[in-house]
Amino acid sequence: MSTGTYAPKPGAAPVGRMIAAQTALETRMLLRNGEQLLLTVIIPSLLLVLFSTVDIVDTGAGKAVDFLAPGVLALAVMSTAFTGQAIATGFERRYGVLKRLGASPLPRWALMAAKTLSVLVTEVLQVVLLTAIALALGWSPHGSPLAVLALLVLGTAAFSGLGLLMAGTLKAEATLAAANLVFLLLLVGGGVMVPLEKFGAAGDVLAFLPISALSDGLRDVLQGGAGMPWGDALVLAVWAVLGLGAAARFFRWE
Numbered sequence: 001m002s003t004g005t006y007a008p009k010p011g012a013a014p015v016g017r018m019i020a021a022q023t024a025l026e027t028r029m030l031l032r033n034g035e036q037l038l039l040t041v042i043i044p045s046l047l048l049v050l051f052s053t054v055d056i057v058d059t060g061a062g063k064a065v066d067f068l069a070p071g072v073l074a075l076a077v078m079s080t081a082f083t084g085q086a087i088a089t090g091f092e093r094r095y096g097v098l099k100r101l102g103a104s105p106l107p108r109w110a111l112m113a114a115k116t117l118s119v120l121v122t123e124v125l126q127v128v129l130l131t132a133i134a135l136a137l138g139w140s141p142h143g144s145p146l147a148v149l150a151l152l153v154l155g156t157a158a159f160s161g162l163g164l165l166m167a168g169t170l171k172a173e174a175t176l177a178a179a180n181l182v183f184l185l186l187l188v189g190g191g192v193m194v195p196l197e198k199f200g201a202a203g204d205v206l207a208f209l210p211i212s213a214l215s216d217g218l219r220d221v222l223q224g225g226a227g228m229p230w231g232d233a234l235v236l237a238v239w240a241v242l243g244l245g246a247a248a249r250f251f252r253w254e
Contacts (some may be wrong), residue, residue: 161243166250
């Protein structure tokens with residue numbers, strides 16, 4: 001009796017292929033979710049257009065869009081890496097999706113890698129769209145693209161760690177409420193739309209928030225033409241280490 005030939009060959013696919021497939025799935029699910037699309041794309045775009053064309057907030061000397069565009073880019077990173085990821089992962093944990101995926105041939109670390117790559121893909125789309133809108137509004141960016149890229153990566157790592165920490169420790173409903181509340185608070189008090197100088201002495205404390213470090217760092221480079229803002233980069237790096245470390249330690253799959 002001859003041995004049969006099986007097609008496809010039984011067994012798990014290579015890890016790289018599994019990560020790529022899971023990344024594509026995570027990205028499609030995110031882009032198909034109307035609420036997440038509103039949070040990650042529509043709200044930042046509307047804020048950029050509104051505050052750039054209507055004199056609502058005193059953004060200092062120069063064009064308003066030159067101040068606002070870096071802050072909105074930081075907001076886009078936060079909305080995807082923190083708020084969107086926390087809510088989606090929290091409900092996946094509640095409904096047992098993470099538990100089932102954790103029992104599949106896809107390693108748990110590979111699942112988290114796929115989620116991170118999905119966030120990065122979404123952020124690329126956000127940056128392209130927001131940059132096009134800002135340029136149409138008269139934005140004149142300066143500085144090193146490498147410094148901007150480094151800040152965006154550090155900001156993504158920081159917010160991803162905090163988002164996964166929240167999703168892995170709180171109930172889904174609590175994560176939904178807390179993530180949206182944090183988003184609104186940081187939008188108002190994180191230097192995105194309003195300069196931190198407007199908050200007086202409290203601005204010195206708010207400057208250590210990850211959204212403040214990211215928006216100020218991007219503003220130093222893109223508006224001021226500065227080199228790498230090492231102080232802001234250090235703040236983001238500390239948040240990234242603390243957030244990712246805590247998420248790895250306390251994340252519960254069930």
